[in-house]
Amino acid sequence: MKILIENIDIITCDYNSEDIIKNAFLGIEGGYISFISRTKNEEFKPDYVINGKNKILMPGLVNAHTHCAMTILRNCADDVSLHEWLFNNIFPAEAKMEPEDVYWGSLLGIAEMIKSGTTTFADMYLHMDEVARAVSDTGIRANLSKSPWKFDASKKRLANQMSDCFEYYKKWNNSANGRIKVSVEIHSVYLFDEESLCSSAQIAKELDARIHIHMLETLREREESIEKYGMSPVEICLKTGVLDVPVIAAHCVHLSKKDIEIIKEKGVNVVHNPSSNLKLGSGIARVPELLSKGINVSLGTDGAASNNNLNIIEEIHLTAMIHKGVNMDPTCINAYECLKMATVNSSKALGLEREIGYIKEGMKADVILFDMNKTHICPINNPISAIAYCVQGSDVDTVIIDGNIVMEKGQLTTIDEEKVKYEVKRISKKIFNL
Amino acid sequence: MKILIENIDIITCDYNSEDIIKNAFLGIEGGYISFISRTKNEEFKPDYVINGKNKILMPGLVNAHTHCAMTILRNCADDVSLHEWLFNNIFPAEAKMEPEDVYWGSLLGIAEMIKSGTTTFADMYLHMDEVARAVSDTGIRANLSKSPWKFDASKKRLANQMSDCFEYYKKWNNSANGRIKVSVEIHSVYLFDEESLCSSAQIAKELDARIHIHMLETLREREESIEKYGMSPVEICLKTGVLDVPVIAAHCVHLSKKDIEIIKEKGVNVVHNPSSNLKLGSGIARVPELLSKGINVSLGTDGAASNNNLNIIEEIHLTAMIHKGVNMDPTCINAYECLKMATVNSSKALGLEREIGYIKEGMKADVILFDMNKTHICPINNPISAIAYCVQGSDVDTVIIDGNIVMEKGQLTTIDEEKVKYEVKRISKKIFNL
Numbered sequence: 125m126k127i128l129i130e131n132i133d134i135i136t137c138d139y140n141s142e143d144i145i146k147n148a149f150l151g152i153e154g155g156y157i158s159f160i161s162r163t164k165n166e167e168f169k170p171d172y173v174i175n176g177k178n179k180i181l182m183p184g185l186v187n188a189h190t191h192c193a194m195t196i197l198r199n200c201a202d203d204v205s206l207h208e209w210l211f212n213n214i215f216p217a218e219a220k221m222e223p224e225d226v227y228w229g230s231l232l233g234i235a236e237m238i239k240s241g242t243t244t245f246a247d248m249y250l251h252m253d254e255v256a257r258a259v260s261d262t263g264i265r266a267n268l269s270k271s272p273w274k275f276d277a278s279k280k281r282l283a284n285q286m287s288d289c290f291e292y293y294k295k296w297n298n299s300a301n302g303r304i305k306v307s308v309e310i311h312s313v314y315l316f317d318e319e320s321l322c323s324s325a326q327i328a329k330e331l332d333a334r335i336h337i338h339m340l341e342t343l344r345e346r347e348e349s350i351e352k353y354g355m356s357p358v359e360i361c362l363k364t365g366v367l368d369v370p371v372i373a374a375h376c377v378h379l380s381k382k383d384i385e386i387i388k389e390k391g392v393n394v395v396h397n398p399s400s401n402l403k404l405g406s407g408i409a410r411v412p413e414l415l416s417k418g419i420n421v422s423l424g425t426d427g428a429a430s431n432n433n434l435n436i437i438e439e440i441h442l443t444a445m446i447h448k449g450v451n452m453d454p455t456c457i458n459a460y461e462c463l464k465m466a467t468v469n470s471s472k473a474l475g476l477e478r479e480i481g482y483i484k485e486g487m488k489a490d491v492i493l494f495d496m497n498k499t500h501i502c503p504i505n506n507p508i509s510a511i512a513y514c515v516q517g518s519d520v521d522t523v524i525i526d527g528n529i530v531m532e533k534g535q536l537t538t539i540d541e542e543k544v545k546y547e548v549k550r551i552s553k554k555i556f557n558l
Numbered sequence: 559m560k561i562l563i564e565n566i567d568i569i570t571c572d573y574n575s576e577d578i579i580k581n582a583f584l585g586i587e588g589g590y591i592s593f594i595s596r597t598k599n600e601e602f603k604p605d606y607v608i609n610g611k612n613k614i615l616m617p618g619l620v621n622a623h624t625h626c627a628m629t630i631l632r633n634c635a636d637d638v639s640l641h642e643w644l645f646n647n648i649f650p651a652e653a654k655m656e657p658e659d660v661y662w663g664s665l666l667g668i669a670e671m672i673k674s675g676t677t678t679f680a681d682m683y684l685h686m687d688e689v690a691r692a693v694s695d696t697g698i699r700a701n702l703s704k705s706p707w708k709f710d711a712s713k714k715r716l717a718n719q720m721s722d723c724f725e726y727y728k729k730w731n732n733s734a735n736g737r738i739k740v741s742v743e744i745h746s747v748y749l750f751d752e753e754s755l756c757s758s759a760q761i762a763k764e765l766d767a768r769i770h771i772h773m774l775e776t777l778r779e780r781e782e783s784i785e786k787y788g789m790s791p792v793e794i795c796l797k798t799g800v801l802d803v804p805v806i807a808a809h810c811v812h813l814s815k816k817d818i819e820i821i822k823e824k825g826v827n828v829v830h831n832p833s834s835n836l837k838l839g840s841g842i843a844r845v846p847e848l849l850s851k852g853i854n855v856s857l858g859t860d861g862a863a864s865n866n867n868l869n870i871i872e873e874i875h876l877t878a879m880i881h882k883g884v885n886m887d888p889t890c891i892n893a894y895e896c897l898k899m900a901t902v903n904s905s906k907a908l909g910l911e912r913e914i915g916y917i918k919e920g921m922k923a924d925v926i927l928f929d930m931n932k933t934h935i936c937p938i939n940n941p942i943s944a945i946a947y948c949v950q951g952s953d954v955d956t957v958i959i960d961g962n963i964v965m966e967k968g969q970l971t972t973i974d975e976e977k978v979k980y981e982v983k984r985i986s987k988k989i990f991n992l
Contacts, residue, residue, distance in 0.1 A: 195936070195937075196937070197939070198935075198936070198937060198939060198944075198948070199937075199938065199939040199940040199943035199944050199947065199948065200939045200940070202892075202893055202940065202943045202946075202947065203882075203888055203889060203891075203892040203893060204888060204889065205888055205889070206888070209888075232933060232936060235933045236933045236934045239933060239934065240934070343886070398883075399879060401883060402879035402880055402882055402883030403878075403879045403882055403883075403888065403947070404882070404888050405882040405883060405885070405886050405887045405888035405889075405890075406883070406886070407883060407886050408883050408884070431947070432943060432944075432947040432948050433934050433947065433948050434934070435934060435950075438875075441872075442876075442879075444837075445833060445836035445837045445876075446836055446880060446883075448637075448836055448837055448838070448839040449832075449835055449836030449837070449839060449840070449841060449842050449880075450842070450884070451839070452777070452839050452840070452841050453839045454637055454638055454639055454640070454643075454837065454838050454839035455637060455638065455639070455839075456839075457637075458636075458637040459636055459637060497979070499666060499669045499670045499673060499975055499978070499979060500670045500673065500674070500867050500868070500869060500951065501632075502629070502632070502666060502979045502982055502983065503629075503630070503632060503633075503979075503982055503983045503986040503987075504633065505631070505632060505633040505634045505986060505990065506633040506634070506636065509633035509636045509866060510632075510633050510866075512636075513633065513636065513837070513865070513866035513867065514632070514633065514866050514867050516869075516950045516951055516952055517934065517950055518950055518952040518953075519952075541933055544933070545931070545933060545936045545937075548936055548937055549936065549937045552937040552939060553937075556939065
């Protein structure tokens, strides 16, 4: 399908071009952005035209760390410690989840993400075949990680599922018209041990895949790592070869000076999850410091049980505010940096920076349009500030992924929302014995 | 008008009753909540019936500190220091504001507030007659403060306008069917001096009015106060009699141990403005500590130029998250406390706790209904968490103030939004010479 977006203001999120292109024409063909011009291209015959008046176009947002199907557990355990939350609430609930539950939970999460402007997400969860099926069915783009080792929470031990990991990769990597990429999951150094870290790094190398890991989310994780391995989580990952492949490292709240040096040296991609880190009382990652050192910092929502939503716009908003407050310095991070964290930086974390994350001719057509004709955004004295500080998830009007319109005027085209909500309510009741 | 809300789940925010009343009938008559019952009251003949299915009813939210007409300056100066922001951006822009500009800016702010569930706000700004006119026209409830001294930013001096203050009080207090209450504004101890603090306290006593003040927003304010008065802002307010009347004290970020004791002793109402304090790099008020000492802590948005919106739901959300993160303790504040801060605590700050702020028979009918049938709220495993962590401003469906429906299904009944946006865009262009 050939789509033309007329008279549109574009926030590019491109480090190498102008910030804003005003009143442009943007053409989409064969899944790619085929042109951006100041005047109408009369040779381009679109099948579909979108009027850009009172709208802003941005690259689709990239949620670099989530557990999509945890929507099922939304609001199930709040205002308790991470340990209490994870071991006494989440793990027991997850033990009751059947594969099909994860399919429906993922559909709900994907619906929520598309509605708030996310076009790509990086997921780590159980029953990952079901997540892939949901991604494939809905048209969203995803990096799905599969663990070579399975942690059995009830027995507190790891079981080798190396062959499952290989098979998952073979089955799903580059499937769904290339929208699915597969990574290797290492849940964390606290659930893994030295042997499983080494073998997981090895399999990632063999597959030429990324590793997606929880890293230094809590102070307790640091302390337990030093007790268990005699070194920090970052150091044991370095030792076991985990950092020799591209890594998506979620959280990174409690990094030492040495950890930061290693992360910079090895090009580890940090995913900042402000809502989840705040809500679980984990702490606040030192994002301005990491950015100033040239480390790639991206944004994630984490799962809906610790956030409790999958709206990456809120994470942009929070990131643009909390670091200023904590550092008592309103200049330590700016609105545009935060928009870039959720777009171009996140795409780089996922290894997709040649395909998505900023607006340029030749990039894949993952774009979103905000309806800016809203009372709470008026007047738009600065479009970048308006996105970072004013818009709500519900201001996303249109979402295009891989050149396909998956939402228009707030209506999803690939997901039956009422059906999905019905199924997830049923599943949630089953799991919590209601 | 007699309104019946059927089959509704109610979050009461009442310290002295149950948290949630399920599947109730709530009747409104003569501007008051006339009954709440578990079964249908056949004797009540409503003029209008609202179906409460998939909705949650709460007391209308109370924004205890804002500068409503600053919507005109939304996004005009971001990511700069408070001093740079105030003296080099805001004051010069405000100097160009004409009375009618403040009317339109207030209308826009009121529209935004109603749409995100606010039914009462406490305002402090210039051309306050225009704010009163906007409140009167729109049906919202407000505490409007008028300054007995006018700070001339260009000449950096105060001018006595004591008689204006008296007249304003006479003209507007208890007007608009009692929806308007007038307080005395003391901008801050840094713009005022000892004489103006004393005389302002005196006039507030004479009028039996509250005082609305900015208090210890920044560390600089503390330092300058010690230089200017030889004591902290709280201490000079104590000395000059300011704390002998009920006080609405916005911010309170940099309180000493002694300040906290004085605030507790004198029953000062603290207004926490997390977005503004974060965004301007002012710091983070120690809210859990203040609450634990029994101090009344309420919530405010501050103005749209430092937030950059007037959505108090975001402030609830932020409050429920940031203190957990900063204190690395997810149990230090809970979701329900945060809902109460924006309802019953804020109503107490404004001296309206016998009229509004929680749901009970005999209270004024300021109530809001959320549409909970949304993908990003599903499943509702806990209604209080769902409000604190999941809902967006746009999930507010219906707003009733003083027994009148001012919004239904997201449509305002008393404000022409398109007209207001048009006027504010015009005014903003004029002020910034665009």
